[in-house]
Amino acid sequence: DTAVSQTPKYLVTQMGNDKSIKCEQNLGHDTMYWYKQDSKKFLKIMFSYNNKELIINETVPNRFSPKSPDKAHLNLHINSLELGDSAVYFCASSLSANEQFFGPGTRLTVL
Amino acid sequence: AQTVTQSQPEMSVQEAETVTLSCTYDTSENNYYLFWYKQPPSRQMILVIRQEAYKQQNATENRFSVNFQKAAKSFSLKISDSQLGDTAMYFCATPVLDGGSQGNLIFGKGTKLSVKP
Numbered sequence: 430d431t432a433v434s435q436t437p438k439y440l441v442t443q444m445g446n447d448k449s450i451k452c453e454q455n456l457g458h459d460t461m462y463w464y465k466q467d468s469k470k471f472l473k474i475m476f477s478y479n480n481k482e483l484i485i486n487e488t489v490p491n492r493f494s495p496k497s498p499d500k501a502h503l504n505l506h507i508n509s510l511e512l513g514d515s516a517v518y519f520c521a522s523s524l525s526a527n528e529q530f531f532g533p534g535t536r537l538t539v540l
Numbered sequence: 541a542q543t544v545t546q547s548q549p550e551m552s553v554q555e556a557e558t559v560t561l562s563c564t565y566d567t568s569e570n571n572y573y574l575f576w577y578k579q580p581p582s583r584q585m586i587l588v589i590r591q592e593a594y595k596q597q598n599a600t601e602n603r604f605s606v607n608f609q610k611a612a613k614s615f616s617l618k619i620s621d622s623q624l625g626d627t628a629m630y631f632c633a634t635p636v637l638d639g640g641s642q643g644n645l646i647f648g649k650g651t652k653l654s655v656k657p
Contacts, residue, residue: 460642465541470629470650477642484651491640517583520646527635528575531585 431455435520435532442510443540450505450535452454452520459524461503466517466534475518478503507537515539542567544632546648553622554656560652561609561617563632571594572606574615575645580628588630593617604647622655629653 432453442448475507476495477484483495492508507514517529520532543566546570556626576588591599591608603623607616608641619626629650635643 431656448646462642464645470647470652472631472647474636474644476647479642482642484644519585521585523643527573527643528587528590530587531577534583534585536583 430540432530433520433522433532434487435518437528438533439536439538441540442540444512445490446510446538447506447508448510448537449506449507450518450520450537452503452505452532453489453501454520454522456522456524456530458530459500462521462523462529463503463505463520466519468516472519473518474523476503489534508539510538510539542569542634542636542646544634544648546593546632546651548651548652549649551650552656553619555624556617556621557618559622559653561619561630561632561653563615563617563648565613565615565632565634567613567634569637569639572637574606575633576604576606576615576617577631577633577647577652578626578628578633580625585631589617597653619653623636624655624657627653627655 436451450519460479462477494506497503517534520531546565572593574591576587578588589601603620631650632648633645
């Protein structure tokens with residue numbers, strides 16, 4: 430039983446392309462998140478979303494957009510990919526401000 | 541703004557020995573959670589242990605325990621009887637509870653722990 434799943438786990442693409450990463454949670458949690466882990470392993474929030482509100486970290490470029498078709502899914506769309514977007518992207522979910530359950534991560538490589 | 545600081549970028553320990561990883565944080569909240577997450581080479585983020593700030597008793601999970609000093613805003617992780625499988629990055633984290641936040645985690649920069657045979 431996978432609690433939080435992400436696809437794909439690896440994504441290699443060319444600069445300028447548009448790509449999406451999918452995330453699904455089967456925990457019934459009300460809030461989902463996207464985090465970015467850079468090459469120095471530093472983890473930083475990108476978005477948080479529940480069925481009422483999207484909160485965007487102000488440092489995230491508007492080329493990144495989360496889309497939630499329903500409560501169990503929060504997908505990440507990235508337009509016009511740049512070299513600096515190369516990182517590991519983690520989806521997570523939680524019930525209120527409690528422990529978060531993380532997906533396996535997606536390693537994005539932009540060439 | 542809340543902050544989390546891990547002052548040890550790297551540490552090593554011999555198998556079967558004990559090691560303590562340090563974490564300090566800053567928050568204006570009175571009731572909050574603190575977490576230690578483990579990230580092995582597989583990159584999966586695994587919750588190791590959780591502490592609720594209003595509980596004075598230190599949390600314990602098998603070989604893992606914390607030393608929570610609320611007044612000092614310190615939250616260290618002790619790993620006893622270290623095993624090779626404990627080799628990983630360890631992150632200290634706390635949820636952001638400012639108005640308008642949805643509890644996203646603030647992480648420290650991590651401590652890379654190597655357990656040597």
